[in-house]
Structure formats: structure tokens, C-alpha cells
Amino acid sequence: MVAFLNNEQGVEVVENVLTEPGSTCYAHAYNFCEVYYLYFRQGGAPLAENAVEDLLDLGILLNEDLDTALWKDAGAIKGSTPSRSPMPFA
Numbered sequence: 001m002v003a004f005l006n007n008e009q010g011v012e013v014v015e016n017v018l019t020e021p022g023s024t025c026y027a028h029a030y031n032f033c034e035v036y037y038l039y040f041r042q043g044g045a046p047l048a049e050n051a052v053e054d055l056l057d058l059g060i061l062l063n064e065d066l067d068t069a070l071w072k073d074a075g076a077i078k079g080s081t082p083s084r085s086p087m088p089f090a
Contacts, residue, residue, distance in 0.1 A: 001027060001035050001060070005051055018058055025059065029066035033075045040079025048075065 003010035017025045032052055040048040056062065 001031060001055055002038060005035070005039075005054065018060070024061065026061045026063050027055070028063045029068070029071045032062055033071040033078075036072055036075030037079035040076055041083070045076065048072075048079065 001014065002008070004014035014025075017023055032055070035051050035055065036048045039051040062068075
């Protein structure tokens with residue numbers, strides 16, 4: 001979804017799923033949370049909300065087995081926290 005929103009490599013995969021007749025595209029709340037925090041990190045809540053709305057407007061259906069407020073709060077917290085490099089394994 002991020003590749004699609006950013007028009008990056010892999011965008012055609014999402015486009016194919018969304019334009020295939022009779023297809024339905026579901027995404028889990030974890031995936032929406034990832035989109036939310038990445039865009040929150042770039043531009044705060046308005047940009048994150050717009051990214052999520054863009055995906056929903058395209059017809060991507062949110063698998064809502066997590067409370068929306070929960071995953072948005074988690075995304076905002078992660079998006080507000082400076083990114084860290086992974087710890088090297090010993």
C-alpha cells in the first residue's frame with residue numbers, strides 16, 4: 001500500500017488487484033497502522049489520515065478485528081518516536 005501511495009516499485013501489484021473485475025482487496029489493521037505511522041512521521045495526523053482515506057476511497061476494505069482508535073494511537077506513537085536502526089545481532 002505504501003508503494004502504491006508513493007508510486008514506487010510494486011505499484012502495479014496493487015493497481016492490478018484493485019482493477020481486476022470482481023476482485024476484493026482486504027488489508028489488516030496492522031497494514032493500515034504501518035501506513036498511518038509512516039505518514040504521521042512525515043507530516044503529522046492530517047497527512048496520515050489522508051493516506052488512510054485515500055486507500056479506503058480506492059476500495060481497500062479494512063479488516064477491523066482491531067479497534068480503529070487503538071491502531072491509530074499506536075501509529076501516532078510510533079510516528080512520533082524517532083526511527084532507530086535495528087540492533088546488530090551478537
